[in-house]
Amino acid sequence: MRFLITGGGTGGHIYPALAIAGGLQERFPGCAVMYIGTGRGLEADIVPKAGLEFHTVRAVGLRRSLSPQNLKVPWEALAGYREARRLIHDFAPRAVVGTGGYVCGPVVLAAARMKIPTLIHEQNAFPGITNRILSRVVDRVAVTFEDSIKYFPRRAAVRLTGLPVRAEILAADRNRAREKFGVRENDLLVLSFGGSQGARSLNRAVAEAFGSLAGRPGLQWLHVTGRGQHAEFMDMLKSRGVDNEKIENITVMPYLYDMPQAMAAADLVVSRAGAATLAEITVRGLPALLVPFPYATGNHQEHNARALAARGAADMVRDADFSGRVLLEKVDKLLADRARLAEMAAASRRLGKPRALDDILDSIAEMV
Numbered sequence: 250m251r252f253l254i255t256g257g258g259t260g261g262h263i264y265p266a267l268a269i270a271g272g273l274q275e276r277f278p279g280c281a282v283m284y285i286g287t288g289r290g291l292e293a294d295i296v297p298k299a300g301l302e303f304h305t306v307r308a309v310g311l312r313r314s315l316s317p318q319n320l321k322v323p324w325e326a327l328a329g330y331r332e333a334r335r336l337i338h339d340f341a342p343r344a345v346v347g348t349g350g351y352v353c354g355p356v357v358l359a360a361a362r363m364k365i366p367t368l369i370h371e372q373n374a375f376p377g378i379t380n381r382i383l384s385r386v387v388d389r390v391a392v393t394f395e396d397s398i399k400y401f402p403r404r405a406a407v408r409l410t411g412l413p414v415r416a417e418i419l420a421a422d423r424n425r426a427r428e429k430f431g432v433r434e435n436d437l438l439v440l441s442f443g444g445s446q447g448a449r450s451l452n453r454a455v456a457e458a459f460g461s462l463a464g465r466p467g468l469q470w471l472h473v474t475g476r477g478q479h480a481e482f483m484d485m486l487k488s489r490g491v492d493n494e495k496i497e498n499i500t501v502m503p504y505l506y507d508m509p510q511a512m513a514a515a516d517l518v519v520s521r522a523g524a525a526t527l528a529e530i531t532v533r534g535l536p537a538l539l540v541p542f543p544y545a546t547g548n549h550q551e552h553n554a555r556a557l558a559a560r561g562a563a564d565m566v567r568d569a570d571f572s573g574r575v576l577l578e579k580v581d582k583l584l585a586d587r588a589r590l591a592e593m594a595a596a597s598r599r600l601g602k603p604r605a606l607d608d609i610l611d612s613i614a615e616m617v
């Protein structure tokens with residue numbers, strides 16, 4: 250059996266694609282999986298490292314403003330479409346799966362026109378333009394949030410699956426994780442981070458609140474600054490006269506490799522609202538304070554955050570309104586009310602989709 254996967258540009262589209270590729274290899278032992286991306290996207294680096302056969306086609310995105318680059322789009326799109334057709338013809342996949350990003354356009358369209366079964370996965374509550382267009386020609390659409398279903402014209406083909414998270418996120422054990430991070434039994438652990446790159450406004454707010462959080466009985470805090478912003482964060486602390494080495498209850502890290510353990514240990518998460526982060530928070534059933542990245546395409550992070558907030562799983566603050574004072578106010582209120590925290594945790598768990606990968610694989614299996 251042969252499967253073709255496509256999706257790219259940012260990690261947000263690539264990691265779910267890799268999760269699906271891995272799932273297919275387990276479900277259909279001996280199957281061949283080929284990946285089509287662009288030569289420019291992050292996928293050109295990550296996918297070959299994951300051991301998958303990788304090919305590229307040309308693909309360009311429409312600029313949202315008037316730009317001379319848009320004049321090249323029809324020509325490049327046609328060239329990419331022809332390249333995709335040739336690759337699909339030679340590989341002869343049983344099904345084609347797209348996870349968003351420009352490159353999906355020519356590849357999934359070519360497959361659909363060649364009458365090969367197609368499925369696309371949408372990660373965000375407000376879908377990207379490529380997936381919205383493709384949803385008219387594909388056989389199936391798998392979505393992460395119920396809230397995105399309304400944007401797809403052929404709702405009958407849409408299935409709410411969720412976004413596949415790393416197996417370690419599901420498997421991590423809370424007691425062992427708390428031991429590892431040195432969290433005492435009745436202490437509350439707050440985990441704050443700003444997506445894979447860190448977030449300046451989150452860093453600023455944590456730095457402003459640092460003095461007040463330091464030494465608080467019963468509170469432990471783990472803050473991740475993001476690799477590119479660690480030095481700046483440390484400078485902010487220094488300029489406020491804070492010596493972070495002396496403060497026992499707050500740990501600061503540039504990047505957290507062990508996110509699965511940290512999430513397992515945490516009682517509250519403060520973060521951006523990227524789709525992968527929210528999928529992880531909800532499968533772990535964690536309450537969250539979300540500060541969506543305001544410049545994400547179509548403001549999709551705010552849509553993602555609202556999907557949780559509307560169901561009582563999270564509290565949301567817009568980036569423009571966020572500060573150290575607001576962080577303290579919100580966190581104080583939440584931590585003082587353990588019953589509310591427990592309700593939020595339960596609401597979060599209800600939104601979690603631990604079977605996301607299985608459900609996506611079932612959909613693919615039904616098509617082939």
Ligand SMILES: CC(=O)N[C@H]1[C@@H](OP(=O)(O)OP(=O)(O)OC[C@H]2O[C@@H](n3ccc(=O)[nH]c3=O)[C@H](O)[C@@H]2O)O[C@H](CO)[C@@H](O)[C@@H]1O
Nearest residue numbers: 260261262372444445473504505508523524525526545550
């Ligand atoms: C800025 C932007 O437009 N980001 C988009 C990008 O998210 P992007 O992939 O950057 O961010 P996500 O929040 O979706 O994922 C971050 C991932 O990094 C992990 N992590 C983070 C920090 C750390 O120290 N350690 C660690 O392991 C998290 O556990 C998570 O798995 O694609 C997503 C899916 O299309 C979108 O929803 C996001 O809006």
